[in-house]
Amino acid sequence: MSQVAVQTKDATPQQSVGAPKPADALQARLDALTLPKGGFTAAARADALVRLRGMGLPGPRDEYWRYTDPRPFNAAQPQPIPIAAKSPDSPLFTDLDRLVLIFVDGVFDAAASDDLSLAGLEIGTLAQADMQPDHWARGLYGTLETAGQKPVSRPFAALNTAAARDGVLIRVTGKPAKPVHILHRRASESADVIWHHVIRVEEGAELTLLETGMVGARSNGVLEVDLAKGAKLHHITAKRAGHQKLGISHLFARVEAEAQLKSFALSVNGTLMRHEGVIEIVGDDAVAHIAAAVLGDGDKGPFHHDDTVFITHAAENCESRQVFKKVLKNGAEGVFQGKILVKQGAQKTDGYQISQALLLDERSQFLAKPELEIYADDVKCSHGSTTGALDETALFYLRSRGVPKDRAIVFLVLSFLADALEEIEDEVLRGQINDRLEAWLTRRANSQ
């Protein structure tokens, strides 16, 4: 589209003199990292490096980076960010029975974590497992990431596969009694964290995976999920981000017949966050849902949050849902790029996508590109996208019933986000996320 635009993208100034050439920038980026040689991942890492050199780092003129500037992710080093004082919010999910794995600056802390044995599960960590030449994750590590590079290349995911230091490797063979909780902590002000998890849920098995905490000054995460027939994964992330934090993450999932993937993310703050979801449904009667609730406030510095989703239907009678809700304030920027691709023969597909933004002031903005690409005729696919301000009538109604304005706004924002939270199946988990949101909104409202 840029070619016919009034302000064409081509009008952006050429790279300033003295700026590093793209290949040099990539080399500098790689030089700043210690690339592990890897044991069972060695081949995958070497391959990722070759692919990465082939694609190069993204530039601001890349269509896939139309609304988000990739340069802070391209930089060799992140800006250090002071470790914040303790958050006024109590940590999430602490009152649940769960298996906790603690990562400090992206490195597994065995001493602080729970014992890794749990019936129905096989858990290991990447750094530990990678000392071995072979492992069950050998055929998976980097495989789904590689598959997800088409038709759009995702250089930071390839970088991740090449350079990841640690992560979790989980093979689920049954229905474990409790969820697995990955908790991230920060120790160094300038940690540039690269984590890579691989999860394989075997036929008929189920897992609930929780992720919370703070990850580095800059982070690059990849989660590869392979769901066998009838497998289920519930994935909930609620990472706390410091105000200056940079983060990019990729979820690559392969969903086989009758399997179910449900992924929900809660995001509050961060200078620049990009989450990509790349889901391929390869077996009939499978289900994939991906949802996010985002609260962005630009009061303490820039806020830019990008959700980019690509769902491929390659089998019959499958369902996918994308539900993305963003509340933006004080110059916050929200981005949603979502795509449903229905391949030839993927009949009876039910694809749904909604992206909505609530702009709480004049300076905030929402940029969306909700796409459909459909090659099968017996399908039901729809997408909707709306952007607007708070409903004045609803606000007036609440106020006329004696609800103070601040409280009324909290109610309305929570009800706006409700559809996304509905994607969390477990009522207890949903309730905790809802309470967290309410506490956060109330505190923000009171602090003004």
Add this chain to the structure above:
Amino acid sequence: MTEITDLDVRDGVDRETVETVQNMGSYKYGWNTEIEMDFAPKGVNEDIVRLISQKNEEPEWMTEWRLDAYRRWVTMSEPRWAMLNYPDIDYQDQYYYARPKSMEVKPKSLDEVDPTLLATYEKLGIPLKEQMILAGVEGAEETPAEARKVAVDAVFDSVSLGTTFKDELAKAGVIFCPISEAIREHPELVKKYLGSVVPQSDNFFATLNSAVFSDGSFVYVPPGVRCPMELSTYFRINAENTGQFERTLIIADKGSYVSYLEGCTAPKRDTHQLHAAVVEIVILEDAEVKYSTVQNWYPGDEEGKGGIYNFVTKRADCREARAKVMWTQVETGSAITWKYPSCILRGEEAQGEFYSIAIANNFQQADTGTKMIHLGRNTRSRIVSKGISAGQAQNTYRGLVSMHPRATNSRNYTQCDSLLIGDKCGAHTVPYIEVKNTSSRVEHEATTSKVDDDQLFYCRSRGMDEEEAVALVVNGFCREVLQALPMEFAMEAQSLVAISLEGSVG
């Protein structure tokens, strides 16, 4: 083709629809007019640009304007972001200027034009005699004759043959003439507005057009004037290996109104032909322009052989307060369609509307949509797009809705629906939504589905054959857009919908 006799009109089916469906045939306009032509040498270079300018007896400034565009064009590369798949175009392997020999000396009026050329338009159903009304509008009897008048500019390959109703329009102060004539006769208007909406170097195809456009239509409606009749331009590509590059410039001065229709056809040929047009519309305070297109370029045959490559830049600039534009398009032809009629809503309370039906059958590929660029306060836009894919065709809606920070209290509503007929075609939606203020409201909805089995079954149970039934259901699917067309076009469009889908079922 079935003879229309004793129509058995069934319950709940209106007569026109049945007639339409029965009247289905393949591409009706694929014949060729045998006529002697003058060609400029193949290819494009500065000399060709000068030659076109010289053939049109243009002043120096115009030649320079073209050369400037040409020099920029050679530095540009062809955009490939659309979901279109076609072999590279050899821009040096075609003619950029083709004129019937008989047009060498400009005819003073249409009466002097070569009868073979006039017969071409007669055969196409285009009235070049002022007493005629647009053919095929039998349903128009109840409308008073005055209201049915349509002034026509007939463009044949690279030249305009002339325009009808010139005198009557002149009485109202409306200028309607070939753009080549406007450059000579009304240089002040052309200089002021040409390139002011679509700049010379806007995009690859528009820049090429700026360099080599040979003719097109020019319209100026003076302040407060409601144009007394519909204006229309009919484009015909006839010569082989020839591109058509027309340029249309419409200026609606303060408080004026004009409705403009555009139609186009081409002969069946095995090779692809390039059509790269530019339409610029300038709309001043309180003025309104309705621009309707029925694009029926030769789409290629069932195997995807031949057909027009249609790369078109159309843009309206609602420059002042309360200016209003309405684009309506029925895109049934062309092997490749690359077209995004856009609205720049600059004036306060300006309004833009876009209604589109795009049908792609066999191996056709369409990538079309609109841009609504909200710059002024309280601006409003509405997009209704209906895409239909059949055979092995690919149909993409690509659109932009942009709310700038200053465009407070603006509204957009977008609806894009796609219909798939058959399991080998594709329907795609690529909307860009950019909202940079809070008080504006943007809504976008899109759906994709196939022709409803229940509706088909209902029609079949009433005795329709499958093709009739599909045409009826599709016409229902397109209704919102068909209703936005001026009557003269609505009829044609409805039958085109059926024709374009011929052979897509069963």
